Amino acid sequence: MLRILGKIQRLGIVTEIVPASSEAALVDIGEQLKARVGEQFAGSLAIRQVDAGSCNGCELEIHALNNPYYSIERYGVHFVASPRHADLLLVTGPVSRHMEEALRRTYEATPEPRLVIAVGECGANGGEFGVSYAACGAVANVIPVDAVIRGCPPTPLALMRGILEVIAKRSSDP
């Protein structure tokens, strides 16, 4: 136990003031996210991630949101295990036909008002896989989508920006 505490103390905090990168437009994305989540979701935005047929690349970057560098939970954004607890669905695709019904049911199980973000090129437009006997392509071909986050896969920062944009858009809608 002492060694664990020692390690934690020596390492300090690696969590970044997002972002460490040079993208000036993103300098305070985290704080904005926190403010929006505070205003609109009483400080807590619950996300249910649904892999509707992805190659798993998008999931790796969604996972990264929880690592100590991005630590998205500090802004009140957290991932939940059930659509019934979710405000927002983060869906990766292409939607395989074998996942089509499961995605619909997940959507229906999410309480309203609900937001849906289609993640990745595949979620946005079918990506390399497109529409075929096996895939429905874009998430929007199966359930209503509020926003897309492009990229193959989108970086963790692009994901954070995309989540911020969709909740900002929601507040500006009547």
Next chain:
Amino acid sequence: MTAPDPLSGFLDRLSAAGLHVEAQQAPGLAPARLVIVPAADWGRLGREAKVAAWRWAAGWGEDGDDTIGVNACFEKAGTYFVARTLVPRATPVLASHSAAYPGADRPERHIRDLLGVTFSDHPDPRRWTRHHAWQQGEYPLRRDFPAAGQPPAQTPADYQYNFLLAQGSGVYEIPVGPVHAGIIEPGHFRFQAVGETVLKLEERLAYTHKGIEKIAEGRDAEGLARLAGRVSGDSTVAHAWAACMAMEKAACVDVPPRALWLRALMCERERVANHVGDVGAILNDIAFAFGFHQFARLREEWQRVSHEAFGHRLMMDCIVPGGVATDLESRCMAPMLEQADALRQQIGKLMLIINDLPSVADRLRDTGVLSPEYASALGCLGYVGRASGMDFDVRRDAPYPPYDGLTVKVPLNHFGDVNARVRIRIEEISASFDLIRALLAEPPGGPIRADWKEASAGSEGLGLVEGWRGEILSCVRFGAGGKIARFFPRDPSWTTWPAIELLIHGNIVPDFPVCNKSVNGSYSGQDL
């Protein structure tokens, strides 16, 4: 003087047993050799190969004009051969290899679902890859099946799949998935349990079936490389390499040494990234948050350097037919080496802490044991196989450049529990650091990409690459105009998914996540 070739002895033995096998020239398949087998002898070939201790590595089919070709790839001590037979398209019936090789069960059902070949004595009549996106009697990999298919307006959820049932008082069933509780790929698990103890687990996969083999058809070489890099996103480097290797052999394109060097650097980086992330996730599954956050931090740092060096955090689309897309700037080399050394130190220190905790040992030891017998019966690859006595690594046993000039340390363990799989991964990370160090010490100069040559119609190639999950086998055939006629990528997950059904037996239900993560099969890679 080369070592005695196990294949010629085996072929003699088959002939002596009355099988009419014939070895043929197929340069694109090298190092594997092609052996043509009459359909009537297919079942016996499987039994004889089993007796002679060959590993059944992969099976795939290909539609022809009047016939359907069926292939099975075998390996023993680094020697490969591809057995091929033809069955009439009108009555495509063949004996199964599943009785001799349980690992052939799902691949044969996949061939049955997608090509309509009936394996007459196959023990399991149930569908595997097909749910309800296409009908029984329709075969997506037949040439006359359009890639668009004729799917129903809405594809229903899978139904009428007869899971095996356990009987008895107190037995209850837990259905899990396809949408799982975490951020993971979709699949269905059907547990039968008594109290906390798992009596039986059955997997139902193919939820992420995206028709990869079909939509590969008609692509050019670059298009296939992009698709191969998305068979399983966590193995994008290894799958793209294997597919490019297959295409390059078919098209007789020589890849420049610097490109091979860069491919190996990327592939080792991919191995480290995944093992580091997974060790953290395994610790997370036993609620050891400290370990999870430490390894997640290290993975992030590692991915950032990949981005800096190659322009993409996962190095997607960096491997292209004939070479690689971007060169490594020399300014990136020293930091890359420093990072590898620093990470080795950090992991060493973390493991000292982790190894010291009885509560970690308690959760990992004797949990999810895969016996060497089962691992061998299924032909388990990668760290899952190596934790259960399967001493095999393509980089060492059938080395492809640049590994033919490098020493690859291959760790081995026989305990087969979650703990052994974690140990193997930690040792593999360290072996990758050695390789990265050796590679960075001798960077070859020259071009990073050869000019692409259109492959002749009908030419075929086989790619074999040790990805982070184990041997990836990629088969390509070109049609007219340099367009792909057939693509089959065999992810190592085909060999480890069935192992989870066995190793979970007798464990408690709450240990399933850690058992599953220690194996970490790719859903997308097996569903195709």
